[in-house]
Amino acid sequence: MKKPRKPYDDRSDLEKLQSQWWKLSGLHSREEWSAAVVRAATAAEIAANIAIRSEFQKVGSFSSSFVDSLLIWANGLRGKLEKLLIPISKDTERGPAIAALKGLALEVNAVRNGIAHRGEFCSAKKAATTIQKAREFVDGIMRIYEPEFELKERKGEP
Template identity: 55%
Template structure:
């Protein structure tokens, strides 16, 4: 169960990276090295939401409407991941399934902003 939680959280962070790259490509002429440095600096799912996606979406009302739900899902996923990865906590099957479902919801909601037909396979 522990590995599944870490993998789900990693997938959510990869989705955030994709969204950030999309925004930097659309809004700036920054090169990949600079964007990579920002992704590294933001450090983690919550950091990427708070320090990169939120400001990048600051003037895009259609995208902003998703922030509250994305932050709630990210907090849940990231909290469980950090407990597992940094504190050695274990989780039961129900907790793992809930975290995986939250990661799935986060990924789908975020990526559908850019690809409306996006859907994860089960």
């Protein structure tokens, strides 16, 4: 008998990140390029959430509800980077590495916003490129904040 899945809202950020990545591989294998890109961008945003939560833990004892409110306020991957993660990590040893990842995140975010807000469609090539950039961003963030975490691939992964 198959073990029931944990409800998404009950999963940790790491579990949510992995779930998004697995979901995108299924979408990609069904040639649902645009939906796969949205999932890749969501995975990138969850990685940013993990980094932001970690930074706030390092600088003080902020309640999780306060940090959650900041994540909502920042509104999206670009906002989370520009309003929270880059400023809070600027004067740390992690700052330069995080700043270097910003370009990848902005490219992924721009494609995602084109799909979500303007109804654009993604070609197979553009989806593969965008998913790869999302992967590089996620891997870069996770190396800094959760070095033991490895984003697992499914067969047929782009």
